[in-house]
Amino acid sequence: MPIPKPVPRPAPVPPAQPRTERGSLPKEECAPAADRVRAEQEVCPPPLPEPRPEPACGEPCTPAAPVPAARTEPEGPAPRKIEWAPVQGAGPDPYGDQLGILHSQTVGPDGPVVLQDMALHETLNGFVHEKLVERAVHVKGWGAMGRFICEHDMSAYTMLPFLQRPGCTVPTASRFSLAVSNKGTPDTSRNVRGFSTKFYTEQGVFDLLCNHLPVFSVRDAIRFPESIKAFLPAPTNNLIDPQRFWDFVARAPESTNFVTWLYSDMGTVKSLRRLRAYGVNTYVWKNKCGERRYVKYHWIPKLGAEYITAGEAEQLACQNPDCAGQDLYDAIRRGDCPCYELNVQLMEPWNAEKLPYDPLDDTKVWSESDYPLIPVGTLTLDRNPDCYREQVEKLAFSPSNLLEGAELSADKMLQGRSFIYTDAQRYRLGQDFRRSKVNGQADWRADCQAPSGIGVEACGVQERTDICRQDDFTQAGEFFRSLCPEERERLTENLAGSLAAACGEVRRTVLGYLWQADEEYGRAVAEKLR
Ligand code: HEM
Structure with a gap:
C-alpha cells in the first residue's frame, strides 16, 4: 500500500494568546505584512555570503530580486521589480477574529438580528468562501521564495534567457508537495514528492515541475487517472484498499520500475532540504542555431540526498505529521537556507534511436554514465511565505510555461500534461489565475506562449498503441x-x-x-x- 494508514493526529492546541481590549490579538501578531517581512529578514540574514561574480557579458538579463537589498546585482538595464510583499490578502484577516466588532446588530440587546447587518453577513460569507479549491493531486504542500543563479553558460544548448551567462540571477518561487495526499497526510508517508519552481525572468515565467522519484508509473497520459486512483481510498467506503493498488500494478507492467523505487527507502523522506528531484519527463532544449537536444532536469540538494526507513517514517509521522514542512520553514527562518544544484542530462535526438529503451518513456531513467549530469546553477530558498494562501496555494505551475529555448518533446505523458494544468487552475483559481502576483503573468496573452516543435517533422498513421521499445523490467x-x-x-x-x-x-x-x-x-x- 503506497500510503501508510493515516496516523491519528493530536488535536492542534493553539498557543495561549494574551487577549487585549475587545479581544484583539497582541500588537506584534497583527503587524502589517511588510513589518513581518522586515522582522523576518532580521532573523534570516542573506544566505549567500559571497558577492556574485560580475556578468561575463553585457547582455540584459537580470530582473531585480526583491530582497534582501544588501546583495550586489549584476550590472544591466533597470530591472523589472518583482515585489513579494505586501501581497493582496496578507496582513490582518478581514473576516477573522480581529474585527473591532463583537456583536451583531439587533433590535435591542435581546432582539432579533436585523437583515441589514452587512458586517455580520460579510464576516460569515467571507468565512465560508475563504478556502480555495484543492489541487486535483499534490494537495498538501509548502512553499518558499528564493533566487536561482546561473553558474554555467548554457548558450551552446539553449536560448533560455536566464541560462546564457554565469552570474545571471532570477527570483524564484518553489512549492514542495505530496503527490497523493490530503491536507492531513503525514509528510513522511510512502509517496512521491513534488518540487516545482517558477523562474521569474524579464522575458516571462519559466516553470520546472519535478518529482522526487525519477520515473513515473505509466507512460501514456490517458492512464494517469487510473494510476492516481489506484492510490486513493475506495469509492465504496473511503478506505485505503491495497488490492486496488496492486490490481493496477498487475494491469500495468510498465509500473514495475516505479514500484521498485517507491518501495525502496527512496519512497520515504523526512527533510525537503535534502530532497533530490527529477523532471521525470523528457523536454527539448533548442539553441540559437536551431539545434535541438533532449533534456532531463535534476535537482541535487547541496546537503546531500537523504532517505529514511519505513520504521523511521512511521515514528516521525506519529511525532509530528507535518515534520518536513516545519523543518523547511524553521530552517529558512533561522537563515539555514536550503540550496539545490540544477543539473541536466542532454541527448542528441539521433542517439535516441540506438538505445534499448525509448528516451521519451517516463518509466525509464537515462544512464548517468552515458549521459552525465551537467551542472547549470544553484537555487537558494531564502524566504518563507508571509501569506500562504496568496503566495503558495495560488501558485499555478504548468509544464507548458516555457520560454524560447525550451520545448515539449513528443513524450506522450508530457503532451498530455501540456494543457491539463491550466485547465485545473482555471477551475481551482478562476480564469484570471495568471494575474495573481505570485504567478507573474499579469500581461500574459495566448500569443505569448512559447511554441514547441515549430519546424519539426511529424508524420505517420493515427493509431492507439504502446511505444515500440517497452522494455518494462x-x-x-x-x-x-x-x-x-x-x-x-x-x-x-x-x-x-x-x-x-x-x-x-x-x-x-x-x-x-x-x-x-x-x-x-x-x-x-x-x-x-x-
Ligand atoms: C498525464 C500525466 C499527469 C497529469 C494529467 C497531471 C496533472 C496534474 C494536475 C491537474 C496538477 C494540479 C495542478 C494545479 O491545480 O495547480 C498536477 C500537479 C503536479 N504535477 Fe502533475 N500530472 C501528470 C504527471 C506528472 C508528472 C509525470 C510529474 C513529474 C514531474 C508531475 C508533477 C507534478 C507536480 C510537481 C505537481 C504539483 C505542482 C504544485 O506544487 O502546484 N505530474 N499534476
Whole structure:
C-alpha cells in the first residue's frame, strides 16, 4: 500500500494568546505584512555570503530580486521589480477574529438580528468562501521564495534567457508537495514528492515541475487517472484498499520500475532540504542555431540526498505529521537556507534511436554514465511565505510555461500534461489565475506562449498503441542490483508487507514482473509472502 494508514493526529492546541481590549490579538501578531517581512529578514540574514561574480557579458538579463537589498546585482538595464510583499490578502484577516466588532446588530440587546447587518453577513460569507479549491493531486504542500543563479553558460544548448551567462540571477518561487495526499497526510508517508519552481525572468515565467522519484508509473497520459486512483481510498467506503493498488500494478507492467523505487527507502523522506528531484519527463532544449537536444532536469540538494526507513517514517509521522514542512520553514527562518544544484542530462535526438529503451518513456531513467549530469546553477530558498494562501496555494505551475529555448518533446505523458494544468487552475483559481502576483503573468496573452516543435517533422498513421521499445523490467532489475544487501532487504520487506493484502492472482502476476526484473528480487519477495 503506497500510503501508510493515516496516523491519528493530536488535536492542534493553539498557543495561549494574551487577549487585549475587545479581544484583539497582541500588537506584534497583527503587524502589517511588510513589518513581518522586515522582522523576518532580521532573523534570516542573506544566505549567500559571497558577492556574485560580475556578468561575463553585457547582455540584459537580470530582473531585480526583491530582497534582501544588501546583495550586489549584476550590472544591466533597470530591472523589472518583482515585489513579494505586501501581497493582496496578507496582513490582518478581514473576516477573522480581529474585527473591532463583537456583536451583531439587533433590535435591542435581546432582539432579533436585523437583515441589514452587512458586517455580520460579510464576516460569515467571507468565512465560508475563504478556502480555495484543492489541487486535483499534490494537495498538501509548502512553499518558499528564493533566487536561482546561473553558474554555467548554457548558450551552446539553449536560448533560455536566464541560462546564457554565469552570474545571471532570477527570483524564484518553489512549492514542495505530496503527490497523493490530503491536507492531513503525514509528510513522511510512502509517496512521491513534488518540487516545482517558477523562474521569474524579464522575458516571462519559466516553470520546472519535478518529482522526487525519477520515473513515473505509466507512460501514456490517458492512464494517469487510473494510476492516481489506484492510490486513493475506495469509492465504496473511503478506505485505503491495497488490492486496488496492486490490481493496477498487475494491469500495468510498465509500473514495475516505479514500484521498485517507491518501495525502496527512496519512497520515504523526512527533510525537503535534502530532497533530490527529477523532471521525470523528457523536454527539448533548442539553441540559437536551431539545434535541438533532449533534456532531463535534476535537482541535487547541496546537503546531500537523504532517505529514511519505513520504521523511521512511521515514528516521525506519529511525532509530528507535518515534520518536513516545519523543518523547511524553521530552517529558512533561522537563515539555514536550503540550496539545490540544477543539473541536466542532454541527448542528441539521433542517439535516441540506438538505445534499448525509448528516451521519451517516463518509466525509464537515462544512464548517468552515458549521459552525465551537467551542472547549470544553484537555487537558494531564502524566504518563507508571509501569506500562504496568496503566495503558495495560488501558485499555478504548468509544464507548458516555457520560454524560447525550451520545448515539449513528443513524450506522450508530457503532451498530455501540456494543457491539463491550466485547465485545473482555471477551475481551482478562476480564469484570471495568471494575474495573481505570485504567478507573474499579469500581461500574459495566448500569443505569448512559447511554441514547441515549430519546424519539426511529424508524420505517420493515427493509431492507439504502446511505444515500440517497452522494455518494462530491465531498469527495475538494474535498480534492485544497485542496492546494498540491507537496502534490498528493506525493499523486499516493504513490498511483501503491502502485496500480502492482494488476492492470489494479482500477487502471482506482480511476482512474475519482479522475477522478470531480477530472479533474486522476485524470489525474495515471494519468500517473505509465504
Ligand atoms: C498525464 C500525466 C499527469 C497529469 C494529467 C497531471 C496533472 C496534474 C494536475 C491537474 C496538477 C494540479 C495542478 C494545479 O491545480 O495547480 C498536477 C500537479 C503536479 N504535477 Fe502533475 N500530472 C501528470 C504527471 C506528472 C508528472 C509525470 C510529474 C513529474 C514531474 C508531475 C508533477 C507534478 C507536480 C510537481 C505537481 C504539483 C505542482 C504544485 O506544487 O502546484 N505530474 N499534476
